Amino acid sequence: MTIEAPTLIEDEALTIPDQGQYxxxxxxxxxxxxxxxxxxxxxxxxxxxxxxxxxxxxxxxxxxxxxxxxxxxxxxxxxxxxxxxxxxxxxxxxxxxxxxxxxxxxxxxxxxxxxxxxxxxxxxxxxxxxxxxxxxxxxxSPTTLANNTVAEPLLSYELDRLLRSSRRSANADISAERAEAGRILMTSSSHNGVNGDDRTYLIQQIQALTSLSAGDSERRVDQALASSKTAIAHARRSTIxxxxxxxxxxxxxxxxxxxxxxxxxxxxxxxxxxxxxxxxxxxxxxxxxxx
Known part of the structure; x- marks a missing residue:
């Protein structure tokens, strides 16, 4: 006489909860x-x-x-x-x-x-x-994208003051000069600061664009460099x-x-x-x- 084993596997399968959807x-x-x-x-x-x-x-x-x-x-x-x-x-x-x-x-x-x-x-x-x-x-335009630098939103006010002139025509396009001046101002926060050649070049550019005298152009550039260094330091603090x-x-x-x-x-x-x-x-x- 043979004894059949109870079908525990099927009963256990009915009681095991569904754990698939974790x-x-x-x-x-x-x-x-x-x-x-x-x-x-x-x-x-x-x-x-x-x-x-x-x-x-x-x-x-x-x-x-x-x-x-x-x-x-x-x-x-x-x-x-x-x-x-x-x-x-x-x-x-x-x-x-x-x-x-x-x-x-x-x-x-x-x-x-x-x-x-x-x-x-x-x-x-x-x-x-x-x-x-x-x-x-x-x-x-693509030209505007090429001339825009990281200095433009950060140092826009300093660039406005630096390049301000009442004698320049309102239609004059100085976007390239503005972008170049912005890149020079950005180096004011470096360890060595703006080198002498860049400072002299920037003074000459301001003198040509604004028709100021050499002394006034130099003072304006020095003020812009000092203001840019302070602005970059504050922006760096805010970034941290x-x-x-x-x-x-x-x-x-x-x-x-x-x-x-x-x-x-x-x-x-x-x-x-x-x-x-x-x-x-x-x-x-x-x-x-x-x-």
Missing amino acids: LRWTPIVLGAFVATAFNFTLVTFGVAIGLGVSSTSPTWRDASIALSLLSGLYLILQALVSFGLGGYIAGRVRGDIDATSSAEGEMRDGLHGLAAWALAVLLGAVLAGIVSAAPVNRAS VLAFSLAAATLLGAVSAWAAAVAGGRHRDGAPLPEWMAFADRLEPKRTAAP
Whole structure:
């Protein structure tokens, strides 16, 4: 007599949960879109109220270091809020996955928030690239593109003062001379500064373009070199603040997205927040029973 073995394989197959779909891209994309839109809104608002980290306006370069630090702090805070909101949405609408432990569910919620953060960063980079490329696309001609240098947006005010003349015709084209003067002024921030030959050549060019005397042309060039060196130093300081603020905002945004996604998953499941996140419960005074 033979005894048939029970078909445990089929029964076990019916009870094993589906673990194939570890990430769900619908909540990730939704959270990334919300984070990008909210981030863009807050950045635009910050620029509108004067909290932009950098600007091409000459008046910005006269701003104090406190304003630069405040602008960088605002960039970090808005990143925490934006990425936190996107991460919370990604964790909140992820949907429950059966047969997962509390630690595993928290890990999956956090990964969804982190994925939403990464996608939002990429979307923000693409949007920033499109906005930055817009002025280049509005250039009038290839000649204008060739004559424009990095000195033009940075030292436009110094170049205006350097080449200002009431005797020159309004239709005179000095774009080539302006670009050349800008490249010379850019060397004022170097270790050795502007060499003597470039300074002499620039004085002669100013004298020919503005019909000033040699002494007046020399004084104007010296003032332009000193102003350019100061402007470049301020712009470099703003660039350092911008780079540090962007790096800190991006990294802290990842932490915010992870934590917010975990909180969203807890709210979705009706579970209390983890101990490292339950600040409100610790701050609330303990209630005493009524006599």
